[in-house]
Amino acid sequence: MNYISTRGAAPILNFDDVLLAGLARDGGLYVPETWPILTPATIGGLHAKSFAEIAVEVIHPFTGGSIPREHLERMAADTYTGFGHAAVAPLVTLMPKLHVLELFHGPTLAFKDVAMQLLARLMDYVLERRGARATIVGATSGDTGGAAIEAFRSSKRVDIVILFPRGRVSDVQRRMMTTPTEANVHAVAIDGTFDDCQALVKAMFNDLAFRDRVALSGVNSINWARIMAQITYYFSAAARLGAPDAKVSFAVPTGNFGDIFAGYAAKHMGLGVDKLIIASNENDILPRTVATGVYEMRDVMQTSSPSMDIQVSSNFERYLFEASGRDAGLIAGFMRDLAANKRFALGGVGENLKRDFAGAAASEADVAAAVRLVEAEHGYLLDPHTACGYVAAGRHRGPGDMVVLATAHPAKFPDAMEAIVGARPPLPSRLSALMTDAEWFDELPNDLRAVQHFVQCKSRVGREASTSEDLCGGQE
Numbered sequence: 001m002n003y004i005s006t007r008g009a010a011p012i013l014n015f016d017d018v019l020l021a022g023l024a025r026d027g028g029l030y031v032p033e034t035w036p037i038l039t040p041a042t043i044g045g046l047h048a049k050s051f052a053e054i055a056v057e058v059i060h061p062f063t064g065g066s067i068p069r070e071h072l073e074r075m076a077a078d079t080y081t082g083f084g085h086a087a088v089a090p091l092v093t094l095m096p097k098l099h100v101l102e103l104f105h106g107p108t109l110a111f112k113d114v115a116m117q118l119l120a121r122l123m124d125y126v127l128e129r130r131g132a133r134a135t136i137v138g139a140t141s142g143d144t145g146g147a148a149i150e151a152f153r154s155s156k157r158v159d160i161v162i163l164f165p166r167g168r169v170s171d172v173q174r175r176m177m178t179t180p181t182e183a184n185v186h187a188v189a190i191d192g193t194f195d196d197c198q199a200l201v202k203a204m205f206n207d208l209a210f211r212d213r214v215a216l217s218g219v220n221s222i223n224w225a226r227i228m229a230q231i232t233y234y235f236s237a238a239a240r241l242g243a244p245d246a247k248v249s250f251a252v253p254t255g256n257f258g259d260i261f262a263g264y265a266a267k268h269m270g271l272g273v274d275k276l277i278i279a280s281n282e283n284d285i286l287p288r289t290v291a292t293g294v295y296e297m298r299d300v301m302q303t304s305s306p307s308m309d310i311q312v313s314s315n316f317e318r319y320l321f322e323a324s325g326r327d328a329g330l331i332a333g334f335m336r337d338l339a340a341n342k343r344f345a346l347g348g349v350g351e352n353l354k355r356d357f358a359g360a361a362a363s364e365a366d367v368a369a370a371v372r373l374v375e376a377e378h379g380y381l382l383d384p385h386t387a388c389g390y391v392a393a394g395r396h397r398g399p400g401d402m403v404v405l406a407t408a409h410p411a412k413f414p415d416a417m418e419a420i421v422g423a424r425p426p427l428p429s430r431l432s433a434l435m436t437d438a439e440w441f442d443e444l445p446n447d448l449r450a451v452q453h454f455v456q457c458k459s460r461v462g463r464e465a466s467t468s469e470d471l472c473g474g475q476e
Ligand SMILES: *Cc1c(COP(=O)(O)O)cnc(C)c1O
Pocket: 110, 111, 112, 143, 144, 221, 253, 254, 255, 256, 257, 258, 259, 260, 307, 308, 385, 407, 408
């Protein structure tokens, strides 16, 4: 199993290297050269398996023999016993044919834990085998950072720096990043938006000398292994609803397009998926693209679902690559247009997009109405992100089963929930110290040089490579 870049000009990598690489050296994203297929018999047998066992079925073919199956089994079992629910990702039925897939039972109460917890174990495994270290730099709109720090705080081989937009993440989200005290963890408040943070990370990846100097690795959803680990719950949910005989639709609260791309990948692997619905908040670039065939950036709006307050959906590039018949030249052209004009027209690829996805955007009023309605009718509290999914599901329901991905626990967004339902959902008891523990973080301007200097000085790999020109001061 090899991995190729969506822009066609980066080296082909094996699984271990793609795990550590993040962004490809040509600025593209890695995708598997071929899609492994799970047979109907295998899919039919999944309903009898645990979540960790389903993860192994899904993931093992992507590793191309690099990780012996029994080692992967051990890592998956270890990862998912740490979750707060025995089923890991339980399916809650609100009414016949309408289900919520709870993906928020990990340590940071958002779906990102499902992949990140496994990714950290996979990376440590591969680094250990090589006797190497890595430096992870990531940008977060709120949830990735906490999930990444929580996953890597016990890593012996990784230093991690997470950039978050100052004042634009919830208190709970910020505290999940700033309260861990391990020396390998660095949370940094950037004076800018999430897109600024993401641009800084991309620029560091594109500075190849810097990238090599600190052994830079990525854990944003540009990292293939995260998408891979998210495919698991599409299979686990569909298996519970009768796959391979039943076709299931999924409504996916979407920001960077990573989660829903995992659903698209599940379809390539043989899962019977009916509709894949891109659910947005008022930052509706993707539903607009489905409707118009033009991807056009606008200003980012702050909403009650901050993890979806995004105008650049990085993983959409992976879809465009597939939908264009893997035309790397076309994709590189799209991305040049986007950089120059903040827009590009999909041309013929837009027809495929309409066939493969539905889209729907929820206004802030839609979100509030959905949260109140579901609480009143079903006694179930949706968080604002999941509520966008619920709204989108309502606009595209057919006769079959519909699964709304619950991407966060409502307690993660207490201010937004209080504004909608008049009460702050309590945090699960395992997080009781979160709101009172001391916080540790650095603040930096939206400036590439300043951030690179910081990363180099905090990274054990970077410090070893330092010359007298990159002074880190006496604080180390
Ligand atoms: C990250 C996140 C999303 C968006 O997921 P993408 O993979 O970026 O599309 C949605 N909801 C929550 C709660 C998130 O943390």
